[in-house]
Amino acid sequence: MDKIREIIKKEWSEVFKNRLVLGSVILMPLVFTIMPLVILRGMQSGADVEMADMASGLPDNFSLMCEGLSSAACGQFFVLLQFLSLFLLMPMMIPVTIASYSIVGEKNTRTLEPVLATPITTLELLLGKALAGVIPALTITWFSYGVFVMGTSMIATDKALVGAILSPIWLIAIFVISALLSVAGVSLSIMISSRVNDPRAAEQLSSLVVIPLLAVFMGQSFGFIQFDLTLVVWAAFGMLLLDVVLMYFAIQLFQRETILTRWK
Amino acid sequence: MTDNMIYTNKLTKCFGDNLAVDRLSLEIPAGEVFGLLGPNGAGKTTTIRMLSALIGPTSGEARVGGYDVTQDGYMVRKSVGILTETPGLYNQLSAERNLSFFAKLYEVADIPAQVEKYLRMLGLWDRRHEEVGTFSKGMRQKLAIARALLHEPKILYLDEPTSGLDPQASRIVREFIAGLRQEGRTIIICTHNLSEADRLCDRVAVFRSKLLALDTPTNLRRQIFGRMVVFHLTEAQPGLAEVVGGVDFVQKAEIVENKLVITLDDPEAQNPTLVKLLVEHGAEIRFVGELRRSLEDVYLHLVNAPMAEEREED
Structure with missing residues (x-):
């Protein structure tokens, strides 16, 4: 655990420069x-009339999510929801940026060989690097969500709106799914970083991971998908499974011998 | 085998069809400074990596500090210090932070004390807070050597320790390595600097994928070139070489300008006879010395000679 903590500290002091x-x-x-x-x-x-008009034009299944909200607040909730979805992009994008620079940076400066020559396991090294991306990503996401909730409670006249963005669906999404998305993002970054030499290329390729997520948000906006508690819980289990698979492949691809003999 | 710090038996490494190291067998006792010499691509770095448990052998076995490199990779890595071909330091971190990071990974007990010890020893203590990116190549190399020593390994691998350094920095590094020898550490040096290997190494192995020769530099010189004595004469008379060449213990004698170069086995015992003979034949001897072939001559002789298998194929 000491080694993992040391890797994280080193990554932060380097990457954030x-x-x-x-x-x-x-x-x-x-x-x-x-x-x-x-x-x-x-x-x-x-x-309020404009908001109510807007609410009447929303997808049918979205109105189910507006239970307990006035028509005007429902319209506002629909708009806020589009932004709330972006809080799920953050935990993916931030570690992707950090991990891309962290791993490809080690490649370019040839610092990985001395690290691998120490008695550190591949798992410790990868966990350190992954957590160095995931921890700030989740801290920032959760902090931003907190600011968003506080801001909404101060600005919104209909306080039921605050209840809507603090619903179990969004609490699970922000506090559970975002963590799982973060791990997925960082695992993918490790895989991609072990195959490219340019941090920007690694970051851009890794960023493609958000495409499926964007597709889900678009589906929700156009009424093809409706977020309910069951769907979110299943999504969390699905993400957990995906994380295990991605982490497995990330560790498999991160072979000491390949790194030392093929990384140029 | 048990007395050896490093033992390899038919150690082989292939990368696809490329045979990088071919059945390398070595026995290196504790406290020896051992040189690995060979041209680029000879497999020196690959050998060091196998002996550091960084990459696995394709076949054969290797034990380092009593640990099998395939089975006990963790213990091998804990027992050895390595100076990689490129220093590989974190440019945006200070010298002190670079060392403390690696000290943690090497599970060093008293990190601040060890970091201070080696920063002071290598003359970097006053620059400890500066980012390594601002360091000269010599300073970076010294820092990388300090990193290799932090956990006080009994075995040290130095891959091109003075590569790219100016003569002054090279000398400091060389003297430091000589100091490490006094501490009884087993050191393997991979280098292209043959005079450095000659000065530092107890034994050297010349290899190009496979072992070409292994012995002390002095013995290699003798095996390949014999011992040569040079008689500096006021004037080399014609026929003098033939006279000397007729002596039973003289292997070869030739005149080069006003010098008579004689190849023989035991100059200390045989020189008086030669001096007497030369004086009897009217030669005026101004100076007698031994012609010392450089390790570079030995190396080039070995590396440029076709390998045994190639010769057989021909």
Whole structure:
């Protein structure tokens, strides 16, 4: 455990000195948190009738999620939900950025051989690197979500809106699925990073992991998919399974011999 | 085998169809400084990596510090220190942080004390807070050597320890390695710097995928070139070489300018006879010395000679 902690500390002290990485890690949560609050503030000053009209045009199955909300609050909830989904992108994108630079960076500076020559196991090394990406990603995501909830409670006139974004569905999504997504993102980054030499290429390729997630959000927006508690719980189990598979392949691909003899 | 710190038996490594190391058998006792010499691509780094349990052999066996490199990789890595071909340091971290990070991975008990000890020993203590990215190549190399020693390994692998260093930095590193020898550590040096190997190594192995020769530098010189004595004469008279060549213990005699170069087995015992003979034949001897062939001559002779199997094929 000491070695894993040391790897994490080293990664943070190194990776966060990279302005590009630091910028990406800070900018994304800032935009994803502030933008919906600004829009919500704008919607509060709009007429309730406009919001009610908007709610009437929403997909049929979405109205089930508006139980207990006024028509105006339902319209606002629909808009906020599009942004709330972005909180699930954050835990994937942040570790992808960190892990891409962390692993490919080691390749470029030839620092991995001295590390592998120490009595550290591959699992300890990969866990350290993975956690170095996952921990800040989840901290930032959860903190941003907290700011988002607090901002909403201060801005929204209909307090039931706060209850809607604090529903069990979203609590599971933010606190469980986001962690699982984060692990998936970092595992994929490790796999991709062991095959490319440019951190930006690794990051861009790893970013493709968000495409299935975006497809799910689009499906929800257009009413093809409706998030309910059962679906979210099953999604969490599905993600857990996917994480195990991805981690397995990440460890398999991260072979000491391959790293030393083929990484150029 | 038990007295050897490093033991390999027919150690072989293939990368696909490429045979990198071919049936290498070595026995290196504790406290020896051993040189691995060979051209680029000869398999020196691959051998070091196998002996560090970084990569596995294709066949054969190797024991390092009593541990099998295939079965006890963890213990092997714990027992050895390695200076890799490129220093591989974290440029954005300070010298002190670089060492403390590796000390943790090597499970060093008193990290601050060990880090201070080696930073001071290698003259980097005053620069300990500076980012390694600002260091010169020599300083980086010294830091990488410090890293290899943090956990006080009994066995040390140094891959090109003075590569790319200026003469002053090379000398400091060489003297430091000589100091390590005094501490009784077993050291393997891979180098292209043959005069360095000559000065530092108790024994050297010349190999190009497979072992070509293994002995002390002095013995290799003798085996390949014999011992040569040079008689500096005021004037080399014609026929002098033939006269000397007729002596039973003289293997070869030739005149080169005003010097008579004689190949023989035991100069200490045989020189007086030769001096007497030369004086009797009117030669005026100004100076007598032994012609010392460099390790480079030995190396080039071995590496450029066709290998036994190639010769058989021809």
